[in-house]
Amino acid sequence: MRRRLINSTLAVVLFVITVFSVSLVVVETQAIERNAHESAQSDAGRIVAVVEARIAAGESVTAEAMRSAVPSDRYVSIQLPGQGAFALGDKPDDGVIEAAETGSHGERVTVQQSRSVVTDEVGRILVIVLAVGLITVAIAVLLAVGQARKVSAPLTDLAETAERLGSGDPRPRHRRYGVPELDRVADVLAASAERIGRMLTAERRLAADASHQLRTPLTALSMRLEEIIETADSEPETVKEEATVALAQVERLTDVVERLLTNSRDRRSDSAITFDLDEVVLQQVEEWRAAYRSSGRAVVHSGRPGLQAVGTPGAVATVLATLMENALMHGDGTVALRTRIAGNQVVVEVSDEGPGVAPELGSRVFERTVSGRNSTGLGLAVARDLAEADGGRLELLQQHPPVFALFLSGEAEEPAG
Template sequence: MRRRLINSTLAVVLVVIAVFGVSLVIVETRTIEESAHESVRSDAARLVSVVESRVVAKERVTAETMRSQVPGDRHVRIELPGRSPIELGERPGGDTIEGRATGSGGVSVTVRLPSSTVRAEVARTLLIILAVALLAVIAAVFLAVRQARRVAAPLTDLAETAERLGSGDPRPRHRRYGVPELDRVADVLDASAERIARMLTAERRLAADASHQLRTPLTALSMRLEEIVTAADAADAAPTTDKEATATIREEAMIGLAQVERLTDVVQRLLTNSRDPRSGSAVGFDLDEVVKQQIEEWRPAYRKAGRAVVRSGRQGLRAVGTPGAVAQVLATLIENALMHGDGTVALRTRIAGNQVVVEVTDEGPGVDPSLGARVFERTVSGRNSTGLGLAVARDLAEADGGRLELLQQHPPVFALFLSRDVEGPAAG
C-alpha cells in the first residue's frame, strides 16, 4: 500500500509538471523570440535617430563614431545617400533575426541578431524550468513517503491488532493515529476486543460450571458401579450363584467403570482448560492400549447388533496427546459407525510423516454428499442426531495438537491425526 500511495502521488505530480511545464516552455519560447524581434527593431529605430542627429549636426558618421552605439552581439548596416554602407559587428552566418528602420533623407539602418543567441536563451530558460521541475519532484517524493508512512504505519498496526484478536488475545490497545477514519477503525477493533473478552470469559465460566456440575454425578455413578462389582464378587463366592451371569455382570460393570473414569478425566481436563487455557495435559502414550480399550468396550454392543469391530495396521505406535481425550474421539467415531454405518467397523493405525493416524471405516452408505466436511459443524447432522458429537470430537483432537478429518465419504473413512512420540520407547 505504501508503494501505491507513493506511485499515485508521483504520477499526479508528474502529470501536473508535464502539463504546466510544456505550456510554460511554449510560452517562454514565444516570449523570448518576440522579445528578440522587438529588440532588433528598437535598436534599428534608435540608430536611425542617432545617425540623423549626427547628420543634422554635420558630424562625421563613421564606423569608429558609431561603434559605441551598437551592442556587441549584433550586426548593423548603416546606409547613407551617396556613401558606401557602414557595417558594424561580425556578419552572422545562418539564420538571423532582422530589424530595419528608415529615416528622413534616405537614411536606412538594418540590425541583425543571430538565431543561435535566441536558442541559447531558450536553452537557459529550459534548464531553469527543468531544475524547478526536478526540485518539485524531489519535494513530492519526500511528501509522498511521509504521507504514505503516516497512513501505512497505522494500517499495519491495525492489522497486527486484528491478528492478535484472531489468535485469542482480546486485549484492547487504545491506540489512536490522528486520522479520523483510522481512529474509527481502531475504536471498532477495541470495542470488538472487549466483546470477545467478555464472551471468552463467559464461555470459560460456563465450561467451569458445567465441568464442576458433571463431576458429582460421575462420582456417584462410579460408586454405584463399584458396588455392582463388589456385589458380583460376593455373589461369585456363593456356591449356588450362576458363575456365567456373575462374570457377565462383572465384565459390564468394569467396562462401565472404565468409561466413567475416562469421562471423569475429560471433565477434569475441561475444568483445567477453562481455568487456564494455556495449561496442557498432552503426554506421550501407547496408542495400542487406547485402541484396544475402545475395541473391547464396544465389542459387546457390536456383537449384539450382529456386527464386528476389528483393528489392523501398524502396532507399537506412540502418540502425543491426552489418552482420555483420544479415547473419547475414537468412541465418538465408533459410536457413529454403530448408529449410522453398516457391516464391519475397522480401526487401522499407520504412520504419516511425523504423525500417527487412526482411521475408522465401515461398510455403510457413508456421508451424504451434500454434507461433506460440514459433518464437523455443530448442529449439522444427516441422521436426525444432535450434530454435536463430531464437532466436540474435532475440538478435542485440536486441543491435543491433532486434527480429525473426513478422508473419504463412501465408504466413510474418518482419520484422527496425532503427533508421533519419538522420545518414548521404541516401536516394536
C-alpha cells in the first residue's frame, strides 16, 4: 500500500510539473523572441534617427562615422539615397532576427541579430525549469513517503489491534492518528474492545458466582444424603423426612442454576413476590442444623413472627445460606437468626459468638477477592449482589461479635382477632 501511495503521488506531481514546464517554456520562448524583434526594431529606429541627424547637419554618413552608433553584436546595413550601401558588424551565419526602418530622407537601415541569442536564453530557461522540477520531485518524494507512512502505519496498527481482539486481548489502546477517518476506526475498535472486555469480565464473574452459589446448596445436599445413609436402618419416617429435605435442596439448586443462566438479577420485577419470611428462615435453620450439630454447635431462631417480605425466596435463601456457611466456617459458638422490623423494612440478623470481622477489613468484607481467612472472597460479595437485586441490602452491623443483617421490603401480618 505504501508503494502505491508513493507511486500515485509521484505520478500526479510529474504530470503537473510536465504540463507546467511545457507551458512555461512555450510562453517564455515566445516572449524572448518577441523581445528580440522589438530590440532589433528599436535599434533600427535609433540608427535611422542618427543618420537623419547627420544628414540634416550636413555631415557625411560613413561606416567609420556610424560605428559608434551600432551595437557590437548587431549586423547593420545602411542604404543612403543616391549612394551605395555599407554594412557594420558581422553577418549572422545561422538564422537571424531582422528589423528594418526607413527614414524621411529615403535612407533605409536594416538590423540583423543571430537567433542563437534567443536559443541561449531559452536554454537557460529550460535549465532553470529542469532544476526547479527536480527539486519539486525530490520534495514530492519526501512528502509522499511521509504521507504514505502516516497513512499505512495507522492501518497496520489498527490491523494489529483487530488481531489482538480476535485473539482474546480486549485491552483498548485509545490511540489517535491525526486522520479523522482513521481516528473514527480507532474509536470503534476501542469501543468494541471495551464491550468485549465487559463481556469477558461478566462471563468470568458469572463463572465465579456460579461456582460459589452452587457450592453452598451442594454442601447442604451432601450433608442431607449423609444423614439418609446414616439413618438407613432407622424408621422409614426419618428417612422420608431427610429425603424430603434433600429434594428441597435439589429444587433450590435447580433454582440457582436457572437464575444464573437467565441472569434473573436484571429481571427482579418479573420474579419478586410477597412471601413468608419465617418459612425461608426456618428452612435454612433446618437445612443447616445437622451441619452445626456435627460441629458441636447449635442454630437458634428468634424474633417477630409473621413477617412478609417482597423479593425472590430463592435469592433470600441463598443469601442466608451464605451467611450461615460463613458462620460455620469462620465463626464459633451458637448461630442466631433473628427477625425484626425496621421502618418499612423487615430484617433478618445472623450472628455468632466467634471473633468476627478483622478491624482492618470493616465494610470491605463485601468486596470481591477480600477475605480474612483463606477463602475465595466471593461469598459475601455475591450475597450482597443478590440482596440488592431484590431491592434490599446486606450490611455488617457489628464486627465483634459479628452481626450481619439482610434488609428487605416487607410488612408484618396483622394479628388475628
